[in-house]
Amino acid sequence: MMPFIIKNLPILIVITPLMFSLIVAVLNNNRLAWTLSTFASFLTMIFTILLCFEVSYKSNISYYLGNWPPPLGIEYVIDRISIIPIMIVSVIGLIATLFAHNFFTLEIDEKLVSKTYSLWLLTIAGLIGLITTADAFNLFVFLEISSLSAVALVALGSKVDRKALVAGYNYLILGAVGATFYVIGVGLLYGVTGTLNMGDLAQKIPALGLNKSVIVAFTFMMLGIMVKAAVFPLHIWLPNAYAYAPSPVSVLLAATATKVSIYIIVRISYTIFGSSYEIYSFESLRYILLYLAILAMFAGTIMAIFEKDVKKLLAHSSVAQIGYIVLGISLATSPGIASSFIHLINHALIKAGLFMSIVAMGYYTLKRIDVKTIAGLGRQLPITFFSFVICALSLAGLPLTVGFISKLYLIKAAYMSEGIWLPFLILVSSALSLIYIWKLIEGLWYNEKSLKIEKIKELPEIYLPLLVITFLNVYFGIDAGLIIDNSFIASDALMSGIK
């Protein structure tokens, strides 16, 4: 049994949530649906951990779906690079599923809850599939699976606020445009190379020289994925989608969805087009990405400063944080990409913690949390407040939290390749981010209560997952070796494809 599982791990992590999502869809019992979903995401995480051990001494696992060898069959590749986003999705997926139950029963029609879990697992399966696949077209399939299920999840927020429908619709349209752009690119590439396997593409593209179809294909693919990754200015679907989605969905999407898309940007530019790096990808694109990232940093932060609704505020801050991650990629050096990976992991931890604590406050008070209603809640909800403060300080990049480690390495990388002006911009934007973070902390702690609420008892099933995330925020801020080392291994592996 065990060798069979080990051998098939790359597909098991995708197929487990996929299969369970089918089972869950037909259930009538909501609690059972939740239990099964938790079990599925737990299994996925176990498989991911096993996969981690596998990868750490094999360094590269190639899996042929149905034993059809590439380039005809679909290949799944797990290496030291892709294991990082897989780990993010499965860990956050498990914690978010544990966290989800109370919220779904509150925020969604009772009849729809089990269907919601089905969509939820489908999203997780789609996201993991996106990461594992080494086939450009299969990637499109997973892109659609994850997007469509995520759109449906966002729209389910309509019971609480009808704006969720519009947000979901925007997400759907823009997501579809992005996916279409991507598939146009893939089609063009297929036309000139006759293959869809990423490794195969990487070998065939350099031979084509300065081919116009390839340039156009590259542009289409990148643009398509940049919509999905919410790279500024293609981010407009993100704030509303995060803000009006049901609470657990905000947590899951904010922590994982854009991260996976950013990983795909890295894959496209370094794996598919990496060997023809000089000709196509970076030297021109690099600066476009760099300036977009800087704009994102400031635009996101400034929008967040003026935002009143807290979920939207966090979403705007996500736009800025995506800017930091993209900035690391745009440096096109090994430390730069490593710092991106570090922030990819850390930002998932930070945003998951922040969204969880904010939606928990919303759950306890039955109100939408904005700068006014948040007032005085800190005294009512000490545990939630504590987690929120730690994660918020982590977002601001204060020492002893993961945010600080990210910032340290990002600034070092930026200084090494661009000189002092870039670190300065990064730091000014992160100092600005303190303004909105402080606005929230101060409101929680010092303002007079605006809501008349009787004594609230915090629920363990809500605060335990939250405390786990908070603990990880601090633990990896001190014992950061694991994250740093693996990020550097990943970035070195990526850069070796270029030379």
Add this chain to the structure above:
Amino acid sequence: MTNELYIYLSILTPLIAFFITPLSSSNPNLRDSLGPIGGIITFYSSLNIASLYLDGEVLSFTFFQISETLSISFKITGLGVIFGLVASGLWILASIYTIGYMRGNKEKNQTRFFTFYSIAIFAAICIAYSGNLLTLFIFYEVLTFSTYPLVAHKQNEEARRAGRIYMGILVGTSIVFLLPAIIIVWVLTGSLDFSTNGILKGNISNEYVPFLLALFAFGIGKAALMPFHKWLPAAMVAPTPVSALLHAVAVVKAGVFSMLVVITYVFGIDFLTETNGAVWLIWISSITLLLSSCIAITKDDLKARLAYSTISQLSYIVLGGAIATNIAVQGAAIHIVMHAVGKITLFFAAGAIYVATHLSKISDLNGMGKSMPLTFMAFFIGSLSIIGVPPMGGSWSKFYLMLGSVEKDYLLVIYILAISTLLNVYYLLEIPAKAFFQQKRTNIQVTKHPLTVYPTFFAAILTIILFIYIEPLKDITNLIFGN
């Protein structure tokens, strides 16, 4: 190995106090006794660390290795010994005083207050014994954040506004200037460890030295160099024990201590002298020194006046570092001690007056000397020490600073020191003079709390003791640059 125990002991004691304090909120006597007990243990281990340091022993340990060149580690340096002694020694006095103040004033949220008070001390001790720039930076930020609830303790609109200025300036400068400076050092030298002769020599071209130093000097906002000094007067909305221990001792001294550490152990004074990288800092600190003295004269609020006096005195220390000779740095290090003891006396006195009479304006203090003779005597002695009159401790450090500037032929600096001394005389002695020699205007009910008066008077006596027993301090400062 057993000697390292003292470092653990001095760092962990305030941390343990931090954890026990909230648990003992139901028993105020137990809770309040944690401070003095913790202070005594920490001071005792700091004394042992000092004597081990004088014996030439090098104590260090790494708490956590983050990556090859990054670690959270502690190492005993000469400057650290001095700052550690100051922070832990005055913690004993301040914690006794705090009990009197908080009870005498019937403040709310005392448990929260004592909790954050101990974590601030913990951060200060960690800064003192930090072994590299990363550790220093981490605890520098911990200190800022842990003192915020203390500054905004009253939780009204005024406290909140002050808290914003406090956090905005301290965190803002540290993120925008200090952090990149540290990362630049890291990239240039590949290391962040302190070394007795600096680590930058040969790793940076000379024309960039002043700029890097500027990033550090303005990044360390706690040193209150103009134009980043506004947080210090703003922080005076805090209860007086906070102003006394934190804003006259722990926080601001952490700032100037970091400046001195950067100047001696990161740049190296020889390297600064060679490159003339610190000359601009002499003038900036001189300007801060004079301007803030002038502003102090205009302030009628007692604590605000003391705040501006603190800004000016901090610049003495930065000035000593900027002159960058052996003697000047020693003078600066001694001034850390002397100013701490002198200024804590003045703040204690200000707090004792407030508890007894609820007066905070200098113009209202006329004739109060007769009702509170001990307190105003202490204030008088403390003022003399700040001014630098023998036989008070403050005279030593001024003497050394002047020697240092003579050595480098900065004659203008001597004039500046002299003018500033005159200004000190004017704005500090005005207060006891009014209290003793002017007629009382109104009848004010005086209800003293004994625990506020005696620590004040003891602190005043300490300034005289430090004048006589200067030898051990001198021995430690002689070792700042190694044997």
